[in-house]
Amino acid sequence: MTEVSLGGPAGRGGTRGSDSHARRTGPGWYVKIVLMAAVNALGLYGVWTAVMVGSWGVAAFLALAVAAADWVYFSRRMLPAKYLYPGLVLLLAFQLFVMLYTAYVAFTNYGDGHNSTKVDAIAAISMQNERRVEGSETFPLTVVERDGELGFAILRDGEIVVGDAETPLEPAAGSDDGARVTAVDGWTALEFAELVSRSAEITDLRVPFSGDPAAGGLRTQDGALGFVAAPVLVYDAATDTFTNTTTGVTYTPNDHGSFVSADGEELTPGWRVGVGFENFTAIFTEDRLAGPFFQVLVWTFVFAGLSVVTTFALGLFLAMVFNDPRVRGRKVYRSLLILPYAFPAFLATLVWRGMLNEKFGWINEVLLGGAEIPWLTDPWLAKFSVLAVNLWLGFPYMFLVTTGALQSIPGDVLESARVDGASRWRAIRSIVLPLLMVSTAPLLISAFAFNFNNFALIYMLTGGGPHFEGAPVLVGHTDILISMVYSVAFDSGVKQYGLASAVSLLIFVIVGLISWLGFRRTRTLEEL
Amino acid sequence: MRRSILTAATAVAATLALAACAGGEEPAAEESSAAPELEGSLTVWVDETRIDIFTELAEDYSDERGIEMEVVQKASGDIREEFVQQVPTGEGPDIVVGAHDWTGEFVTNGVVQPIELGDKAAGFSDVSLAAFTYDGAVYGVPYAVENIALVRNDDLVSETPETFDDLVAQNDDTGADYPVVIQQGDEGDAYHLYPLQTSFGAPVFEQNADGSYSPELALGGDAGEAFAEYLGELGDQGVLDPAIDGEKAKQLFLDGKTPYMVTGPWYAAEFTAADMNISVLPVPSAGGEPAEPFVGVQGAFISAKTENALVANDFVTNYLGSTDVQLRLAEAGGRAPASTEAAGQVDDEIMRQFSEAAGTSPMPSIPEMGSVWQFWGVTEVELIQGKADDPAASWNTMVENIESAING
Numbered sequence: 001m002t003e004v005s006l007g008g009p010a011g012r013g014g015t016r017g018s019d020s021h022a023r024r025t026g027p028g029w030y031v032k033i034v035l036m037a038a039v040n041a042l043g044l045y046g047v048w049t050a051v052m053v054g055s056w057g058v059a060a061f062l063a064l065a066v067a068a069a070d071w072v073y074f075s076r077r078m079l080p081a082k083y084l085y086p087g088l089v090l091l092l093a094f095q096l097f098v099m100l101y102t103a104y105v106a107f108t109n110y111g112d113g114h115n116s117t118k119v120d121a122i123a124a125i126s127m128q129n130e131r132r133v134e135g136s137e138t139f140p141l142t143v144v145e146r147d148g149e150l151g152f153a154i155l156r157d158g159e160i161v162v163g164d165a166e167t168p169l170e171p172a173a174g175s176d177d178g179a180r181v182t183a184v185d186g187w188t189a190l191e192f193a194e195l196v197s198r199s200a201e202i203t204d205l206r207v208p209f210s211g212d213p214a215a216g217g218l219r220t221q222d223g224a225l226g227f228v229a230a231p232v233l234v235y236d237a238a239t240d241t242f243t244n245t246t247t248g249v250t251y252t253p254n255d256h257g258s259f260v261s262a263d264g265e266e267l268t269p270g271w272r273v274g275v276g277f278e279n280f281t282a283i284f285t286e287d288r289l290a291g292p293f294f295q296v297l298v299w300t301f302v303f304a305g306l307s308v309v310t311t312f313a314l315g316l317f318l319a320m321v322f323n324d325p326r327v328r329g330r331k332v333y334r335s336l337l338i339l340p341y342a343f344p345a346f347l348a349t350l351v352w353r354g355m356l357n358e359k360f361g362w363i364n365e366v367l368l369g370g371a372e373i374p375w376l377t378d379p380w381l382a383k384f385s386v387l388a389v390n391l392w393l394g395f396p397y398m399f400l401v402t403t404g405a406l407q408s409i410p411g412d413v414l415e416s417a418r419v420d421g422a423s424r425w426r427a428i429r430s431i432v433l434p435l436l437m438v439s440t441a442p443l444l445i446s447a448f449a450f451n452f453n454n455f456a457l458i459y460m461l462t463g464g465g466p467h468f469e470g471a472p473v474l475v476g477h478t479d480i481l482i483s484m485v486y487s488v489a490f491d492s493g494v495k496q497y498g499l500a501s502a503v504s505l506l507i508f509v510i511v512g513l514i515s516w517l518g519f520r521r522t523r524t525l526e527e528l
Numbered sequence: 529m530r531r532s533i534l535t536a537a538t539a540v541a542a543t544l545a546l547a548a549c550a551g552g553e554e555p556a557a558e559e560s561s562a563a564p565e566l567e568g569s570l571t572v573w574v575d576e577t578r579i580d581i582f583t584e585l586a587e588d589y590s591d592e593r594g595i596e597m598e599v600v601q602k603a604s605g606d607i608r609e610e611f612v613q614q615v616p617t618g619e620g621p622d623i624v625v626g627a628h629d630w631t632g633e634f635v636t637n638g639v640v641q642p643i644e645l646g647d648k649a650a651g652f653s654d655v656s657l658a659a660f661t662y663d664g665a666v667y668g669v670p671y672a673v674e675n676i677a678l679v680r681n682d683d684l685v686s687e688t689p690e691t692f693d694d695l696v697a698q699n700d701d702t703g704a705d706y707p708v709v710i711q712q713g714d715e716g717d718a719y720h721l722y723p724l725q726t727s728f729g730a731p732v733f734e735q736n737a738d739g740s741y742s743p744e745l746a747l748g749g750d751a752g753e754a755f756a757e758y759l760g761e762l763g764d765q766g767v768l769d770p771a772i773d774g775e776k777a778k779q780l781f782l783d784g785k786t787p788y789m790v791t792g793p794w795y796a797a798e799f800t801a802a803d804m805n806i807s808v809l810p811v812p813s814a815g816g817e818p819a820e821p822f823v824g825v826q827g828a829f830i831s832a833k834t835e836n837a838l839v840a841n842d843f844v845t846n847y848l849g850s851t852d853v854q855l856r857l858a859e860a861g862g863r864a865p866a867s868t869e870a871a872g873q874v875d876d877e878i879m880r881q882f883s884e885a886a887g888t889s890p891m892p893s894i895p896e897m898g899s900v901w902q903f904w905g906v907t908e909v910e911l912i913q914g915k916a917d918d919p920a921a922s923w924n925t926m927v928e929n930i931e932s933a934i935n936g
Binding site: 112113115116117120121123124125127128130131132138192193195196197199200202203220221222223224225227229268269288357358359360376377462463465466467469470471472473474487491492493494495 | 594616635636642647663715771836838842906910916
């Protein structure tokens, strides 16, 4: 635990007052000025660019961070803060923000179908439901302009007609090349470059096809092809409803961010709204989720617990063996044992997956002479395989830390135990293990927390499988909470960021609680 | 002790400075891409498999039209999700190039806009347009069509029977290790089994008149049960095996250990590269009706929030839709063009044979399909492994589960 004591000694230094670094003008002071100048320059540059793109939140955060940095490092009294500041800023930016944002999302219905704001949803519904009038013609179209106003000109039944947003298409004098209007009297035809610069105006323009509004409006998407379109759904801002122009059905917004009709038909897309604790309760109350959830919860505890116990037991055993001076070539063995730790876990897991393949895997084919043992596809064997692979991946770490801890146990303590007539086993049980636990217990707790969320191993090795036969969600016998969330919230086809965030928060609370209890227990160990 | 703290503090300060650099540069990059947009530039997102050809095409279009084009490479695993997330923030592209089965997700999230093809619609194959049709409107311009079919090693066999059972029986004479390989995997592969399933008359959803799908499940009933029984039989005979995934299936075919493999152009290209003599044929029927694979269509979508809708439409309909460009895309991607005129001009025999085996069933793009995939694959694996005592019952359980997943 020595490496996390940044704050402690700094606090002690704070009492030295007059001896502060801020007053001395040695080489260190110049280094400090240069560093602070760089921090300020970068910070201000960040603020400026954030303002330029309109990211006000980022700009405010950076401005505050720079101001705080100057205050902390140029003040005479802020010695502890000088050490804490960088860590605090990083904590804010990379931890606290992420946590708060996750918490915010957990209380919304953000996900597929509720992806953006209400304004966007209204625009999208209107856009998707403006349809080409059935059976209508398409026309080669010319975009024309008069006094800054845009209009469309087409050949209708061989006759040149022109109109703009207010005036329906009317016959006009001009010339054409047989398919397309080339010039209209009183109007100027636009070049492609002009079309591009007025793109939005052109694609938004609807020229009434005739005096009858029901006939639809002439529009274009690419500035060359004209077609007649009419809206199927019309939005009325005054009543905040959509109305279907043919059936007359109205759709009103509900409190879950969707427009729905009286008989429950929902328009897509909806928008993101707060839904309170719904995401949190869904996991317990929804029949489809609740059953598998508790099964998975139990396995998660078993998996994390057994992973810690097995890796620690093997690591400790090996550490004791190789700590004995009678073993020859200890250094070579030790280096070899650390190898699994040196491989990227991702890669190693994939290799294990291949080796454990029922039919073509190296283990079955070579080691077991062609036996077809379903290592990853039988529920119990898959659980065993997951633990075994995790043991292979995890024991070198435990081996390392226990070796270190063993070597720090003073030899005279053991010697006096032997003089007192303690057996070898008794010495281990009463002297070595208690002393060892003082330094390793916090690591065991963090190993538990790590394995509780060991997504990569499960995802890469079994993908959570084998699947619970006939279960209504795609969760399997080796799924742990975090991989279950992934499969329910992302892999099931419809993304549910809200639900995923809610369960992540639950996992955070569980892990936090266990760690807190664990650390409280270890404090009693330290008093030995 | 004291020195180590100072070192740590310096390290943290350096990290902070670096973080500040990284943080500072990002908005700057966005700013430079936002500035020329006013003059009419187009941003196109493509994945790594298409980046080269689209960079070329964008340059040519840029020369032709005088419009600045920016082709941005996105990882194929992330491009779809990123598009859905970025369009609402205004940081999305004008155009995204991808697969037609994204359509449903894009439309229900309101991130794409309908595209009116006018008379050009007649120039595309029916299945490719049906693929991009959602709720009566077309949302993408198709450029390439891909599907799986039966690939035959001509050095091992030269004639292929009419039915799948005869094809399996044919191996009694040939004596290869496997009569045919169809890739599976621990989580199943419903895509590669779909031709067999459709031959029993059990398509996944009901198809509308325009070729798009309604959310009405059609894979249940007697036809589905018959297919479930058949899968169990194939598993018993060892024809299907979950341990054979794509890589292993490919290797078996390459090694000549099987005369047939049900696969797509991606592996066929490797077979021709290995100088094998192959033909591509429709998958023989197992249940009496035509065996139709899912057809995957590639195309371009236009963002709902593009500020250059006019140019974006011009690029995807008039440029990507042209015969010439469709042929170039076909050549680069090794998939048959979606334009019928271009498809007629293709001189690659394998490509032509694949598109002849295509049929009329696009892969469903409706969001309900997302609820189908995994249930489907794992159930099929259970049937193949013989884990289910009553195949028909476990097939029906699957249908119920899919239904309840769809209805939330």
